[in-house]
Amino acid sequence: MKSALIQFPGSNRDRDMIAAITKISGEKPDLVWHTQSELGDYDLIVIPGGFSYGDYLRAGAIAARSPIMDAVREKAGKGTKILGVCNGFQTLCEAGLLPGALMRNASLRFVCREVKLLVSNNKTAFSNQYNENEIIRCPVAHHDGNFFADEKTLNQIEENGQVVFRYAEDTNPNGSVNNIAGIVNEKGNVLGMMPHPENLIEAFHHGLDGRPLFESALNKVA
Amino acid sequence: MIPNNTPITDELIANHGLKPDEYQRILNLIGREPTITELGIFSAMWNEHCSYKSSKIWLKTLPTKGPRVLQGPGENAGVVDIDDGQVVVFKMESHNHPSYIEPYQGAATGVGGILRDVFTMGARPIAAMNALRFGEPDHPKTRHLVSGVVAGVGGYGNSFGVPTVGGEVEFNARYNGNILVNAFAAGLADSDKIFLSEAKGVGLPIVYLGAKTGRDGVGGATMASAEFDDDIDEKRPTVQVGDPFTEKCLLEACLELMKTGAVIAIQDMGAAGLTCSAVEMGAKGNLGVELDLDKVPVREERMNAYEMMLSESQERMLMVLEPSKEAVASDIFKKWGLDFAIVGITTDDLRFRVNFQGEEVANLPIKKLGDEAPEYDRPWVEPKKPDPIPALDLPEGEAVVELLLKLMGSPNVASKRWVYEQYDTYIQGNSAQRPGGDAGVVRVPSSTGEDTKKGLAFSSDVNPVYCEADAYEGGKQAVAELWRNLTAVGAEPLAATDNLNFGNPERPEIMGQFVHAIKGIGEACKALAFPIVSGNVSLYNETNGVGILPTPTMAGVGLLPDIDKMATIAFKDSGEDIILIGSHGTHMGQTLAFNALTGGDYGPPPPVDLAEEKKNGDFVRSLIRNERVTACHDISSGGLGVAVTEMALKGKIGATFSLPKDKVTTLFSEDQARYIVTCKRSDRELILKSAEESGINLEIIGKTGGNFIDFGEKIDLTSLEQAYEGWFPSYMA
Numbered sequence: 001m002k003s004a005l006i007q008f009p010g011s012n013r014d015r016d017m018i019a020a021i022t023k024i025s026g027e028k029p030d031l032v033w034h035t036q037s038e039l040g041d042y043d044l045i046v047i048p049g050g051f052s053y054g055d056y057l058r059a060g061a062i063a064a065r066s067p068i069m070d071a072v073r074e075k076a077g078k079g080t081k082i083l084g085v086c087n088g089f090q091t092l093c094e095a096g097l098l099p100g101a102l103m104r105n106a107s108l109r110f111v112c113r114e115v116k117l118l119v120s121n122n123k124t125a126f127s128n129q130y131n132e133n134e135i136i137r138c139p140v141a142h143h144d145g146n147f148f149a150d151e152k153t154l155n156q157i158e159e160n161g162q163v164v165f166r167y168a169e170d171t172n173p174n175g176s177v178n179n180i181a182g183i184v185n186e187k188g189n190v191l192g193m194m195p196h197p198e199n200l201i202e203a204f205h206h207g208l209d210g211r212p213l214f215e216s217a218l219n220k221v222a
Numbered sequence: 223m224i225p226n227n228t229p230i231t232d233e234l235i236a237n238h239g240l241k242p243d244e245y246q247r248i249l250n251l252i253g254r255e256p257t258i259t260e261l262g263i264f265s266a267m268w269n270e271h272c273s274y275k276s277s278k279i280w281l282k283t284l285p286t287k288g289p290r291v292l293q294g295p296g297e298n299a300g301v302v303d304i305d306d307g308q309v310v311v312f313k314m315e316s317h318n319h320p321s322y323i324e325p326y327q328g329a330a331t332g333v334g335g336i337l338r339d340v341f342t343m344g345a346r347p348i349a350a351m352n353a354l355r356f357g358e359p360d361h362p363k364t365r366h367l368v369s370g371v372v373a374g375v376g377g378y379g380n381s382f383g384v385p386t387v388g389g390e391v392e393f394n395a396r397y398n399g400n401i402l403v404n405a406f407a408a409g410l411a412d413s414d415k416i417f418l419s420e421a422k423g424v425g426l427p428i429v430y431l432g433a434k435t436g437r438d439g440v441g442g443a444t445m446a447s448a449e450f451d452d453d454i455d456e457k458r459p460t461v462q463v464g465d466p467f468t469e470k471c472l473l474e475a476c477l478e479l480m481k482t483g484a485v486i487a488i489q490d491m492g493a494a495g496l497t498c499s500a501v502e503m504g505a506k507g508n509l510g511v512e513l514d515l516d517k518v519p520v521r522e523e524r525m526n527a528y529e530m531m532l533s534e535s536q537e538r539m540l541m542v543l544e545p546s547k548e549a550v551a552s553d554i555f556k557k558w559g560l561d562f563a564i565v566g567i568t569t570d571d572l573r574f575r576v577n578f579q580g581e582e583v584a585n586l587p588i589k590k591l592g593d594e595a596p597e598y599d600r601p602w603v604e605p606k607k608p609d610p611i612p613a614l615d616l617p618e619g620e621a622v623v624e625l626l627l628k629l630m631g632s633p634n635v636a637s638k639r640w641v642y643e644q645y646d647t648y649i650q651g652n653s654a655q656r657p658g659g660d661a662g663v664v665r666v667p668s669s670t671g672e673d674t675k676k677g678l679a680f681s682s683d684v685n686p687v688y689c690e691a692d693a694y695e696g697g698k699q700a701v702a703e704l705w706r707n708l709t710a711v712g713a714e715p716l717a718a719t720d721n722l723n724f725g726n727p728e729r730p731e732i733m734g735q736f737v738h739a740i741k742g743i744g745e746a747c748k749a750l751a752f753p754i755v756s757g758n759v760s761l762y763n764e765t766n767g768v769g770i771l772p773t774p775t776m777a778g779v780g781l782l783p784d785i786d787k788m789a790t791i792a793f794k795d796s797g798e799d800i801i802l803i804g805s806h807g808t809h810m811g812q813t814l815a816f817n818a819l820t821g822g823d824y825g826p827p828p829p830v831d832l833a834e835e836k837k838n839g840d841f842v843r844s845l846i847r848n849e850r851v852t853a854c855h856d857i858s859s860g861g862l863g864v865a866v867t868e869m870a871l872k873g874k875i876g877a878t879f880s881l882p883k884d885k886v887t888t889l890f891s892e893d894q895a896r897y898i899v900t901c902k903r904s905d906r907e908l909i910l911k912s913a914e915e916s917g918i919n920l921e922i923i924g925k926t927g928g929n930f931i932d933f934g935e936k937i938d939l940t941s942l943e944q945a946y947e948g949w950f951p952s953y954m955a
Contacts, residue, residue, distance in 0.1 A: 009559060010467050012383025016651040051381040054467025110376045110644045141380070141646045199648045204665065204673075204785075 003029040003044040008063045013049030020198035024214040037067040044081045047088030059144040060090030082190040089192030098192045100149035106175025112141040115171035120163045126191040129212035136209040138195040145194040147176035226583045228258040238265035259527045259583040266494035273595040276727040277759040280740045288753040298339040300755025302717045311345035312408035314721040314777045316760035320461040321403040325370025330378040330464035336407040338490040344417040345409025352405045353390040353682045353775045357398030376644040381466035386645035387662025393633040399765030404721040406777045419489035421507035421542045428566035431539040433468045434521035439534025450765040468537040475558040484547035491538040497531045499540040504588045510569035515578040519561040527578040602733035608691040611825035616886040623935045631945030640950035660710040677785035679713035686771035688827035693735040697742025698830040700776040706856040709839040712789045712846035713780025720757035725769025727761045735772040749832035789846045789854040793873030796927035798900045805919045807891030815890030835895040841918045850905045857896040863889030878932040879924025
């Protein structure tokens with residue numbers, strides 16, 4: 001199981017993600033700098049959280065236009081699993097690999113807390129180790145996590161079962177439409193999500209709820 | 223452009239914050255009239271903020287040494303040994319004046335500055351805290367300031383990628399005109415890979431790193447060394463603008479650079495920018511420095527020498543480069559999109575020479591710029607004693623419950639969730655204890671990045687109301703409470719950093735508060751073997767002659783050898799014993815409850831018995847480390863009643879306990895050196911026995927359980943929770 005992690009200037013949850021992947025798969029991901037324009041063969045490519053380029057334009061907007069994203073786009077087209085968390089989700093939306101957009105939180109404030117997520121689709125390559133409609137815990141930490149899509153797109157997303165995670169039990173922290181916390185593309189090989197499963201993967205974190213996501217994506221069944 | 227040979231008028235001197243006798247000192251030192259650039263350099267070096275001219279003689283009395291102290295005050299941050307070849311590097315610093323003028327940028331650059339102090343020394347930041355003090359909630363500016371400061375702290379720290387693990391937020395009318403923003407950061411490094419600012423070697427290149435220089439923050443340090451008046455808005459241009467993205471890149475670039483052997487000495491550009499950093503590096507290394515300002519990367523056109531020397535643009539560093547490594551060093555900075563420019567050279571003539579557009583705009587004796595800075599033994603008087611405690615009929619019955627409810631929902635007790643949920647508290651994946659407990663705790667990765675059992679605890683404390691009533695006891699108490707909070711999670715307190723915020727030191731009563739606070743801090747640090755390794759002084763926190771409460775914020779670090787044995791404040795299970803360590807309290811002066819009942823601040827603050835503090839703390843720590851207690855909380859503001867209620871709310875488990883006859887005094891007195899712990903019934907005997915052997919006073923006061931607090935009067939947890947969690951969101955709504 002080979003994985004790669006893309007680093008942009010301003011990525012800051014890269015170390016958390018590297019730790020999670022390494023602890024769960026036993027192998028460190030290869031680190032790929034944003035200026036590279038090619039990617040080798042990987043089973044999973046991860047775009048971590050952070051503030052790429054300071055998020056000074058729109059979150060993820062500049063990262064989405066960096067050389068490495070052409071390579072990511074190509075791999076996504078070939079069916080390689082791509083996981084974007086937080087800034088990674090924003091980047092995937094900006095790159096056109098996922099539908100919709102992430103707007104400023106409805107509160108207009110950064111929010112960091114634990115929320116509840118409903119596993120809305122457990123048939124994807126990222127969620128098959130969860131039970132259907134399972135409620136899990138997960139931390140969030142973002143300023144721009146308010147998912148939005150126009151009505152037509154939203155209907156499509158919903159009809160195709162592309163919503164993988166929804167905020168549950170009144171914990172929607174950002175005003176996302178339909179409580180959407182994470183979606184896949186139509187083919188199901190690209191997942192973007194705002195919450196941070198990588199921060200809830202070991203006993204030290206007081207919870208393992210993030211682990212099945214990596215076990216699914218890395219084909220590592222516990 | 224102002225010519226460099228502009229005549230120096232009395233007005234110019236005053237505008238630079240220099241007194242006539244200080245200007246005379248300059249004339250005596252250089253034997254001629256300074257150029258305008260030189261006047262700016264002197265004003266940058268000799269202002270209160272940079273020179274510590276009013277505080278230095280008192281700071282020298284503080285204990286700064288200990289077996290674990292590798293670097294005390296005088297560098298960018300203190301360095302303390304935490305075993306296994308690792309060190310923790312930390313400091314706290316104020317950004318009060320700029321945060322009042324422009325709350326978002328002021329607070330943001332405060333966080334940026336302290337992070338830079340830590341990673342300049344080669345340490346990767348692993349934790350941040352901030353101690354914030356605002357005016358009374360009803361003051362028209364307070365909401366705006368709270369909102370801006372909290373967003374600024376979060377905006378910088380979150381983007382940079384450091385978890386905020388603790389801090390303080392308080393309100394008091396005495397901060398109406400001057401808020402306090404004290405930012406703390408701690409980083410981790412290997413003990414043999416610490417970088418210092420002392421330049422070494424003649425003829426070596428001096429390199430400018432990081433962001434470009436702009437006109438922001440010109441004169442910032444001088445602004446921060448003066449009182450405010452009604453024209454404060456005019457000072458907005460002296461506030462710097464933060465760029466956390468560049469800082470994050472600068473962190474990674476610097477740590478990468480340090481691994482290459484290219485760095486001989488390094489210093490961040492903080493207050494007084496290029497001037498202060500260049501002079502400090504040269505003076506510490508007994509070397510001269512020659513700068514060529516034409517090489518300085520600028521982001522604005524037609525900047526003159528004066529502006530470049532005094533700009534406080536952020537995210538910049540200065541270093542002495544090992545010349546053979548120039549190519550590799552410059553490649554690293556190119557990779558991170560940062561400037562790398564050789565702007566000067568070290569010399570052997572002990573002069574500080576600055577060249578610009580073919581002209582020598584400054585030529586000053588480098589050592590004397592720092593060493594000959596004025597130093598004042600300012601006159602001081604004994605601070606006045608507080609009004610005595612008036613006779614008062616203390617409430618009884620139902621009214622006691624109402625008082626508890628009122629305190630839980632009062633601004634200085636109520637939950638600060640609204641604030642800390644705007645800070646990233648999970649990032650780095652090592653947070654063992656996030657804000658809301660006695661101390662923030664992070665797991666320490668090994669030098670090679672593996673997980674370890676080791677943890678570091680962080681807390682920040684001071685009770686300014688106590689300090690106003692008695693600065694000496696208040697100073698002692700700030701140290702004691704910090705030491706207690708670190709102890710209450712099971713950590714061994716290692717060392718502290720002080721951030722001393724006071725009014726105008728030229729007023730003898732303010733200077734008296736300062737002197738007394740330092741004496742109290744020093745005595746407590748000595749008694750608790752808790753040295754001060756870094757710090758910062760912020761004076762002139764006054765507006766139109768009204769000073770802040772004396773606020774010597776103390777922040778510190780403790781070590782947990784086994785993080786699995788860490789204690790938290792939450793009750794864990796029903797039916798457990800609730801134990802008071804220390805005796806029932808009797809002291810009501812300056813307590814939250816007494817002030818709530820009377821609307822004033824009366825009497826002396828609770829005295830601190832340092833021997834008792836040490837004895838009880840060591841006992842509690844040994845209970846935690848032997849896993850005999852299931853929860854632990856120190857008793858501080860609000861007394862036993864607030865402490866037990868906080869433990870219950872955190873654990874969502876109630877408590878029933880009995881009190882001696884006078885319920886109000888027992889519940890709300892703030893006597894020091896006390897803790898509440900819980901234990902399983904099966905551990906009760908052992909704890910009692912070991913307390914007896916150690917000569918510790920303790921009392922089993924009740925047991926956990928239910929969904930209420932019951933001390934003869936009863937109140938449900940839901941009401942308490944609503945009061946406790948409700949105040950901040952409804953205030954800011």
